[in-house]
Amino acid sequence: MAKPVEAGSAFAFDEARPKAVPDSTTRPAGDGPPSIGDQPNWQSLGFGAIYEEHSRQIFYLALRFLGDPTQAEDATHDVFLKAYRKLGEFRGDSAMRTWLYRITINHCKNLLQTWHQRHMVNNADDSLWETAVASSESPLRVLEIKELGQRIQKTLDVLPEEYRLLLLLVADQQMSYEEIATLTEQSADAVRGKLHRARKAFVAQFQKFT
Amino acid sequence: MDPKTAKLQQQQKEETVEQTGQHQAAREFASVEEMLREDAAQTEVPPALARRVADSIAREPKPPRSWWQRWFARR
Numbered sequence: 388m389a390k391p392v393e394a395g396s397a398f399a400f401d402e403a404r405p406k407a408v409p410d411s412t413t414r415p416a417g418d419g420p421p422s423i424g425d426q427p428n429w430q431s432l433g434f435g436a437i438y439e440e441h442s443r444q445i446f447y448l449a450l451r452f453l454g455d456p457t458q459a460e461d462a463t464h465d466v467f468l469k470a471y472r473k474l475g476e477f478r479g480d481s482a483m484r485t486w487l488y489r490i491t492i493n494h495c496k497n498l499l500q501t502w503h504q505r506h507m508v509n510n511a512d513d514s515l516w517e518t519a520v521a522s523s524e525s526p527l528r529v530l531e532i533k534e535l536g537q538r539i540q541k542t543l544d545v546l547p548e549e550y551r552l553l554l555l556l557v558a559d560q561q562m563s564y565e566e567i568a569t570l571t572e573q574s575a576d577a578v579r580g581k582l583h584r585a586r587k588a589f590v591a592q593f594q595k596f597t
Numbered sequence: 598m599d600p601k602t603a604k605l606q607q608q609q610k611e612e613t614v615e616q617t618g619q620h621q622a623a624r625e626f627a628s629v630e631e632m633l634r635e636d637a638a639q640t641e642v643p644p645a646l647a648r649r650v651a652d653s654i655a656r657e658p659k660p661p662r663s664w665w666q667r668w669f670a671r672r
Contacts (some may be wrong), residue, residue: 438650446646447637460643467650471657527626535624539636558633586629 434474438467441487448488448555452495454544462498466491484559485566492552492570499548527590542593550585557582 445466450459469490470477477486529535543551549571556567568575626632 434654435651438647442642442647443640444637446642447640450640451633451636460646463642463646464649464653468653468657471654527629527632529624529626535632535636536640539633554629554633558630558637560634589629 434471437470437483441484442467444484444559444561445487445491448491449495451540451543451555452492452551453498454540458498462491462494466494469494481566481569482561484561485570488556488562489570496548527593538593538596541596542589545592546585546588549581550588553578553582554585554589 442463446459446463449462449466450456453459453462466487470487473490477483529538543554546554552571553567556562556570557564564575564578568578571578573581626635
């Protein structure tokens with residue numbers, strides 16, 4: 388089920404996507420910053436390569452799961468820092484991607500929990516989504532590819548947290564149902580069933596934002 | 598050519614151009630996963646993030662090596 392990560396595609400920003408902001412707070416003064424490769428520990432243990440290979444998917448999961456570009460950036464930073472600290476615990480019995488996803492999911496869930504506690508927000512009753520019915524006519528059609536990110540985020544924001552997570556994980560072609568099941572601590576059959584309902588709920592909601 | 602026919606032909610041509618334009622702009626996805634993959638491919642990791650992570654890691658002590666790193670080191 389593994390598929391190589393796409394690389395080097397053209398990027399288009401919209402409001403739902405983060406803008407690249409130079410990080411002046413971490414940049415040393417002088418003629419110019421040293422290259423990342425010069426940083427001690429970055430290339431040791433091949434961590435630079437790990438970041439290169441997985442940062443896009445980790446950032447994307449955090450972005451769409453949290454729905455906030457700044458929080459997603461901070462979360463991705465924290466995830467890779469945690470991964471670095473725990474590299475010695477990585478036993479290699481799962482793929483590096485799966486291991487990083489686990490750290491990301493735990494981190495993002497903690498953030499959401501803290502945020503929800505602070506704001507006293509509850510997700511809509513999950514049972515409402517069980518009966519979601521989508522029109523079959525061009526359900527996933529977008530007129531402008533530019534609007535795609537915004538509409539996806541709006542749609543994911545109103546879905547139950549579990550549906551959101553399952554959809555984001557299954558969209559990664561490197562992830563099998565079994566790996567997703569292990570990550571989300573349920574059986575592969577349960578994942579399949581919930582994904583079926585999650586897709587229906589997504590499509591029904593997506594159409595509302597036309 | 599009959600002016601009525603010419604007008605009709607012109608109208609049909611304009612409609613076709615209009616429809617073609619719509620088809621070029623619109624994009625349909627076969628599944629939710631396909632749509633999310635497209636979205637992921639278009640989402641850029643903030644370029645400053647790599648440096649931020651590298652800087653944070655530079656301040657960290659070297660972590661203990663995992664069993665597979667120790668195993669490779671012995672070979």
